[in-house]
Amino acid sequence: MEYLIVGGSIAAASALTAIRKNTPQAEVRVVADEPVPFYYRPLIPYLLDGSRTADEILFAEHPPTVLGAELLHDQCIGVESKQHLVRLRSGRELRYGKLLLAAGGAPVMLLDDLPGAKSEGVFALRSLDDAVKIRQYLLHCKTVAIIGGGLVGIKAAEALFRAGLSVTVIEQQPHILALRADSFAADAIAERLRSKGMTLLTEEDSEEIVTSAGKVNTLRLASGRTVTADMVILAVGVKPNIDFLKNAGLEIEHGIVVNQQMQSSVPDIYAAGDLIQFIDQADGKTVVSGLWSNAVHSGRVAGCCMSGGRAVLPPLLSVMNSTEIAGLPLLSAGVLDDPQGRYTVFAEACGNSYRKLLFDQNRLVGMIFLGQTERAGVYANLIRCQIPLEKSRREQLVREVMGAIKRV
Amino acid sequence: MQLIYVQTDRCLGCRTCEIQCRVEHAEEKNLFAAIRQIHPPKKRLFIEQQGKVKAPILCHHCDDSPCMAACITGSLYRDEHGIVQRKDELCIGCWSCIMACPFGVVARDADVHVAVKCDRCPDREIPACVASCPTKALRLVDADQLSKERRQEILFRGSSLAE
Amino acid sequence: MKCSIDPAVTEVLNNHKGGNKLKTAWDRYEAQQPQCGFGELGVCCRHCMQGPCRIDPFGEGPDRGICGATADTIVARGVARAVAGGTASHSGHALHIAHVLKKMLAGKTPDYAIKDEVKLKAVAGRCGIAIEGRSSKEIAQDLVEKALSEFGDKGEALTWAATTVTKARLETFSKLGIVPTSIDGTIAEVMHRTTYGVDADPVNILLGALKCAVADYTACHLATDLSDILFGTPQPVVSKANLGVLKEDAVNIALHGHNPLLSDIIAQVASEPEMIAEAQAAGAAGGLNVVGICCTGNEIMMRHGIPLATSSISQEVAIMTGAIDAMVVDYQCIMPAIATAAECFHTKVITTMPIAKMPGAEHIAFSDENAVECARAILRQGIERFKSRNPDKVCIPQKSSTAIAGFSAEAIVAALAKVNADDPLKPLIDNIVAGNIRGICLFAGCNTVKVPQDHNYIEMVKKLLAENVLILATGCASSAYARHGFMTSEATIRYAGKGLAAVLTVIGEAAGLGGPLPPVLHMGSCVDNPRAVDVAVAIANKLGVDVSQLPVVASAPEAVTEKAVAIGTWAVAGGLPTHLGVVPPVLGSKLVTEVLTSTVKDLLGGYFIVEPDPAKAAVALLTVIDERRAGLGL
């Protein structure tokens, strides 16, 4: 049996590890289109201010080498599922016994919607390569505008701020971190970022990137406001990397549809990582996510099932994030807000910490811990596994994080 | 693989294990010096109480550990003894592992901005918590041996019922 | 684990015949490891039933007890209660003697008598009791009433405190409000102020502890004085120390504990020919061999020359020689473990005091009204027991050292008087001034499992002697130096620095010892520590300074008991920099630690130096001695 993996990141590495557990000998090929694959993608912001070098964020052990797989630096441009064949940009065609699609996500570039988006000085931040390029470019810059106040935008903003640039973040929504926090937590964080000297503009739309001599110069907003910027970072979102699968016959909605074993609708094709869709345990909605741990779990399950093992995808959430912003830990999972008043919500702010729990009847469906991390995993796990909770247990969960935390 | 087995009915909640865990992870492995450390060492297990039951909660060094899966820097890894370990120099303090551990036993060392978790006391044969428990509520046992003990226990119960 | 550096103790630990079930304090210490960190730091409180409460020493968990007490309050309360515990022991010891003295005067205890009239008069005179033209009995009558009044509420400063310290010291005590007016009342006061919801101010509590320590000093001094009156003031006497003093062919009776009321009588009775004959009749050709353990050992060694077998921490080891037929105990520092150890041998453990019984021991109530008969009955138990001694289980190490004991303050002055009869203190002071005696260090306290037995004592004394520091020793410190041969003329030659050796030689020769005085002077049991104060106070008065200015320091390098805490605390109150070689349970409070090791210095001149490393401790004490010399312009 020949295994082929498309993608050179964490879902691919997790799958490869799992395959090797089951079949130490089988032939495995990995097709990856990045010049240097297999690195810790979430660390790329640390390249911007030089706090880490590219070498320092590579996986300690290069998976193809240690696990014995052939790595092809190429790009997959099509899948002929009937023939069990993929076509590569180099013109090569590869046969596969089982195929794993682990191509992750790609940043939304607004190329058609935002005039000037193709100019020199406009970047996305998704790959190591992007980060290296930004790092080189920023040496000639004083100001940067970041379009999008989500996690990647804010991470980039912090790194560029540390690198000495004057930073403006433009967010369409009323508050930053729309997917990771509620307005209270987001405002608390925004407050701290602003007090450090960053400019955050909310409810602002970008209209045009104005250039001078071909290079980015100013960002013009829909409100008429202008932001001087020697560089623009586009951080408006990520979409699954599925364009090359148009003719493969796979069932695709938000992302690739897979079952609990990561099998797509087409025999012998599996998928894992940022490009699959799954059911968010917190609210039952079908979603795609951009979470490292989801890529690990789905990659592991896919690898295991492809190579004859048995595994099922553990319950997943599309929001299960932890990060530190402006010196404050922000841990959030599940449903973060309740505009329709569907849930029972407990929230408490005290000094720099803020905690919020959302219950849907007898289940915990959401949490935000800001400034405080203790036992967050216990709560996140209750959300992820949708464990029914008795009244006393629910009361206790609330008591433990709100006000007096009772430990022996 | 060896496990730390907790007999909850024996725990008195004296927190000796917590203190000794800290001391074991202090610069000088000595209590008097440890409390004077500028950044006091953090504990890696937690005495919790639920009703009348008190028990130390500590890392299970899970298979498919959620914390490792969540670690976005490669700081968490499994060593040759099956122990989930952390490399200080890689940890960026994103707290993803804290969010992922269903047992709540990864802690944040805000002083030095790294996560801390049980490392099974690499400098000792018997972990500090196990060695220190005055009531032997914590035991270091072989996983297979433990299952065998449990089977024997059940057999014993069965045979005494039969009598 | 290294248990002891005493070769005799080590030999018995390695070769005893008690079987491997026999466990000693060192085994139990190991079994206790690691010990509770909260306890080690003094941050747990059980003073009320809402507790126990513990303060997180790492500052993450609770910083207050349920009542709101902070680590500072809890630690201070613990210190105060330890001082009160120690004071209660010494109070009990002293009161016991006073009662016997009173009964004796009433003719109810015929076996006791006033043995030292000179001391009686000296003490009475100091206490303001008329002496001229009065009989000893009359004087003693007044004195015992005075003594008894120290325990109840006197309504004024305690006599034994006020008349035995320098004037300046008494003023300092008054200013700080730490002059006790009752020994037992002060103990009660500490218990009161440390109970639920009374004193929460850590500094105020520590002042209470200091006051209680002064009461402890009073009780100790009183006990020493009355013991000397009843049993004689110690004079230099040559004896032997260590387990080698046990005899294979004799009935070995070990006397263990503290109060001479019991041991002195037994010591007397044991030399009666009838008793010796009884022992021989039982098959012990060597007759009766009484030996001492712990402070009882010191009491009977310095008054009767009876050899000392071992010190407190190795009390079980004495039994493990298999050669002790009866171990007779009164109170304090008696480990319940001796009864268990005795089970492995033929040894009979005999308790004698109504407040100190022990499972597994035989209790023979000691009646002071019938003391000699009681003593005989106890000795007979030992003789009887000898018959069942199993020679195969006997392991007597052939190791003992000569020891000159019995340097009471009076004895020291007497020896000095041989050099200068008109002004006995002059030679001492001159030599201090000249630097031949760089300073004086009082070693006191116990032996602990926390360091190999005697290790700290010996390491420190070698360094200090070489630096010409004269050493005084009491309690198990004197036992350590006696067992290791530091109480001999040879030790002076071997260990003392040139200047010190020269002085000791002059005094020794003048006193007719035929050699130098020992470099470590045996001043008695632990209750006798005030003897050292008397010497210091005499020097201070002569120089017109306070004790807190003298190059005199104290050290308890292997301290164990609450009594040691009390004594250490009054040594500090008395103006002595006092070294502790074992970390006391106070580090959980930065404030209390700071007060005891530093702030108190400004108030009283004395302070604690906590240093487990004996080499560093010796250096620290030398530094202080030099500081004080410099202060005096020396």
Ligand SMILES: Cc1cc2nc3c(=O)[nH]c(=O)nc-3n(C[C@H](O)[C@H](O)[C@H](O)COP(=O)(O)OP(=O)(O)OC[C@H]3O[C@@H](n4cnc5c(N)ncnc54)[C@H](O)[C@@H]3O)c2cc1C
């Ligand atoms: C700046 C930043 C910060 C982040 N922080 C966090 C965080 O804190 N926590 C968290 O959980 N997640 C975070 N993420 C998200 C996380 O990195 C992703 O969820 C994770 O990398 C997904 O892994 P994957 O293997 O599915 O896909 P990807 O990591 O996207 O990898 C896909 C790989 O496939 C390659 N590829 C794509 N198409 C093809 C093709 N046609 N042929 C060949 N190769 C192809 C790509 O080049 C890439 O190497 C962050 C992401 C970024 C960019």
Ligand code: SF4
């Ligand atoms: S030391 Fe033992 S009894 Fe004490 S808290 Fe820990 S596990 Fe419980």
Ligand code: SF4
């Ligand atoms: S830290 Fe938590 S998740 Fe990680 S191995 Fe230990 S118990 Fe499992």
Ligand code: SF4
């Ligand atoms: S094994 Fe070691 S590191 Fe782990 S909880 Fe116990 S003492 Fe702490």
